[in-house]
Amino acid sequence: MNIAHGSTATVLALALTTANTAAAQGRKHEHEHEPDKAPLTLQTQGSFFVGGETVHTAAVSGMPSGLVGGTNEDDISVNQMYVQFQVPEGSDDHVPVVMLHGCCLSGKTYETTPDGRMGWGEHFVRKGYPVYIPDQVSRGRSGFDATMLNEVRLGTQAATALPNIFTVGHKVAWELFRFGPAFPAPFADEQFPVQAADEFGKQVIPDLNGLLPTPNPTWTNLAALAVRLKGATLMGHSESGFFPEQAAFIDPTGIRGMISIEGFCSTTASPEPALTPQQLATLVRIPTLVIFGDHLSDVPAFSTLWQAAFAGCQHFVQQVNDARGDATMLHLPDAGVFGNSHMLMQDKNNLRVADLILSWVGEHVEHSRTKHKHGHRNDN
Amino acid sequence: MNIAHGSTATVLALALTTANTAAAQGRKHEHEHEPDKAPLTLQTQGSFFVGGETVHTAAVSGMPSGLVGGTNEDDISVNQMYVQFQVPEGSDDHVPVVMLHGCCLSGKTYETTPDGRMGWGEHFVRKGYPVYIPDQVSRGRSGFDATMLNEVRLGTQAATALPNIFTVGHKVAWELFRFGPAFPAPFADEQFPVQAADEFGKQVIPDLNGLLPTPNPTWTNLAALAVRLKGATLMGHSESGFFPEQAAFIDPTGIRGMISIEGFCSTTASPEPALTPQQLATLVRIPTLVIFGDHLSDVPAFSTLWQAAFAGCQHFVQQVNDARGDATMLHLPDAGVFGNSHMLMQDKNNLRVADLILSWVGEHVEHSRTKHKHGHRNDN
Numbered sequence: 001m002n003i004a005h006g007s008t009a010t011v012l013a014l015a016l017t018t019a020n021t022a023a024a025q026g027r028k029h030e031h032e033h034e035p036d037k038a039p040l041t042l043q044t045q046g047s048f049f050v051g052g053e054t055v056h057t058a059a060v061s062g063m064p065s066g067l068v069g070g071t072n073e074d075d076i077s078v079n080q081m082y083v084q085f086q087v088p089e090g091s092d093d094h095v096p097v098v099m100l101h102g103c104c105l106s107g108k109t110y111e112t113t114p115d116g117r118m119g120w121g122e123h124f125v126r127k128g129y130p131v132y133i134p135d136q137v138s139r140g141r142s143g144f145d146a147t148m149l150n151e152v153r154l155g156t157q158a159a160t161a162l163p164n165i166f167t168v169g170h171k172v173a174w175e176l177f178r179f180g181p182a183f184p185a186p187f188a189d190e191q192f193p194v195q196a197a198d199e200f201g202k203q204v205i206p207d208l209n210g211l212l213p214t215p216n217p218t219w220t221n222l223a224a225l226a227v228r229l230k231g232a233t234l235m236g237h238s239e240s241g242f243f244p245e246q247a248a249f250i251d252p253t254g255i256r257g258m259i260s261i262e263g264f265c266s267t268t269a270s271p272e273p274a275l276t277p278q279q280l281a282t283l284v285r286i287p288t289l290v291i292f293g294d295h296l297s298d299v300p301a302f303s304t305l306w307q308a309a310f311a312g313c314q315h316f317v318q319q320v321n322d323a324r325g326d327a328t329m330l331h332l333p334d335a336g337v338f339g340n341s342h343m344l345m346q347d348k349n350n351l352r353v354a355d356l357i358l359s360w361v362g363e364h365v366e367h368s369r370t371k372h373k374h375g376h377r378n379d380n
Numbered sequence: 381m382n383i384a385h386g387s388t389a390t391v392l393a394l395a396l397t398t399a400n401t402a403a404a405q406g407r408k409h410e411h412e413h414e415p416d417k418a419p420l421t422l423q424t425q426g427s428f429f430v431g432g433e434t435v436h437t438a439a440v441s442g443m444p445s446g447l448v449g450g451t452n453e454d455d456i457s458v459n460q461m462y463v464q465f466q467v468p469e470g471s472d473d474h475v476p477v478v479m480l481h482g483c484c485l486s487g488k489t490y491e492t493t494p495d496g497r498m499g500w501g502e503h504f505v506r507k508g509y510p511v512y513i514p515d516q517v518s519r520g521r522s523g524f525d526a527t528m529l530n531e532v533r534l535g536t537q538a539a540t541a542l543p544n545i546f547t548v549g550h551k552v553a554w555e556l557f558r559f560g561p562a563f564p565a566p567f568a569d570e571q572f573p574v575q576a577a578d579e580f581g582k583q584v585i586p587d588l589n590g591l592l593p594t595p596n597p598t599w600t601n602l603a604a605l606a607v608r609l610k611g612a613t614l615m616g617h618s619e620s621g622f623f624p625e626q627a628a629f630i631d632p633t634g635i636r637g638m639i640s641i642e643g644f645c646s647t648t649a650s651p652e653p654a655l656t657p658q659q660l661a662t663l664v665r666i667p668t669l670v671i672f673g674d675h676l677s678d679v680p681a682f683s684t685l686w687q688a689a690f691a692g693c694q695h696f697v698q699q700v701n702d703a704r705g706d707a708t709m710l711h712l713p714d715a716g717v718f719g720n721s722h723m724l725m726q727d728k729n730n731l732r733v734a735d736l737i738l739s740w741v742g743e744h745v746e747h748s749r750t751k752h753k754h755g756h757r758n759d760n
Binding site for chain 2: 037048049060061074075089116119142144152198301
């Protein structure tokens, strides 16, 4: 199945795939939402940057005279990736997990849910895992290179040189992310906390990936992060669903596991896998989990898209396993878990889904790690 | 002293004032840097948004057909402010502290320092304070309204309608933030970890405040956050140095204390205070701390600017105290603390400076709070 020539699929692919071209509560309140939350003890926490280069720019501002000092030129840092992390006490036996967000979102994806419940970041920490949450390069606290935008303001570049900036509006988010069949109606068994859809809308931030060079620095930085952590499981979602694999194609050294959630399992803006033999040889050595939620065929505007994404990932899993790799497709309804949206890390049953992932990590990533530790690993 | 007509000061004011116009170390590494760091136990943590409105846009993307579905129109959320928080165990006796960053930066300002040491956010939590760290509206995880940028790409707005986007380059940061007298030389007693200046450069992200309406939604959201927290001390830095006061002018209800670090103590792009009697009446009821670091006169390119900012804030403190308010000027060299830069929350002695602030909070903010609790407060 290949619907890449269909207009909706083609356009959406820009948002969902790895293509570079595209791309509440206060202190008292969350006590009310999480009355049983036990204290959390951290061994350490913090934030840092991975990657980044220094470049010279002639437009640190949109004014010819610059911000200060009469010049608009200076060196700036670009393509760095911001990463926040928490390491729980007694985590030494667990492989760190890196959780990367999708299109038009930030690391907020994995924090407190729109209706004030615990996100996956803290849940994984409470389960003993070091957790690393980046903002994609060109988004959030990673920043972006504003040179081109200022040059258009200054008249030294044409307006058509501006990047195509994406924002997911409320109606599109509702339908594309499968909160219900058509905005603003939810599915009867919908797991997304639709009463907090307004709070979800506030998480949406403009996607400037159209500014990025090739390969996407986020891929390179993910690979470098895994090396720096001396091994990590990389998780991607939606636009970044295949970023763990893209990182592995650049440098698989540190990547112990890959979790691809609700994206296209492809290196192109097509839902169909297009893997080279060399790429497949890399993939078969890293345990991989692919996850999809419910209602893939139940939103008229996007069912062709989601069916294609799902079919493409099924094909991908099959390819990896046919080559004697370890790939698992977790289609939640097939596991008896119903009603999940595209934002399944924020759904009302998000911790149940998280625990399915943790089980897979334990069996596929850490089991092989134990083998490695004990010297029984013979796949090198 | 008023240098607002000087070109450098005028332009810089856009970055430093409230005007609307205007270690990178992995898991193992930061253990090396902070070998003695004790485990941290949190009562709770998370993130949420304050404020925000729903608006209709005709440019969710820079393509006429939109992101999906053949339309470029949808409702989007704008002007919301992202806030991350941590509440330590046993914090019930302490007033929460809100730490807001300055121009071209994000909440990262208060996290791990560029050379991998503990930032003020965690330090205050370890001292028992609930800490709330926002990203300014139009920056970082708060996002921005990209409509205007997409409209310029689409040709429905002129390029001159683009916001003036600011990025602080490496040379300007070095001199403006007083890492040394001239890039790349440091002061002999410099407290900023200049060997990690490259890592600091990665914290810089484009400042899109030029897109914001008046009043700046960050001011409104800060005031609302303080109410929601049932009382908070608001801290601002540089561009946001006077944001606590701007928030108080909108609604002082929740604001228990104000800390203004290295900015202009003014409602305009001038270093001179221009307070109305009504504004002064608000200010005298809230304890206020103003902080400046060292070398204000020692960077040739910017000494006029910093001297003006300092003199303006001295005038401000005097005005408040003359009106029987409680304002304190903490000029660090006068307190025997030397070599501090503009980024004093990241300086090598950052925890020493933090403890001076905590002493002030205890004496001026929480002392009055205790009075309030015991019913002795008679200033209503």
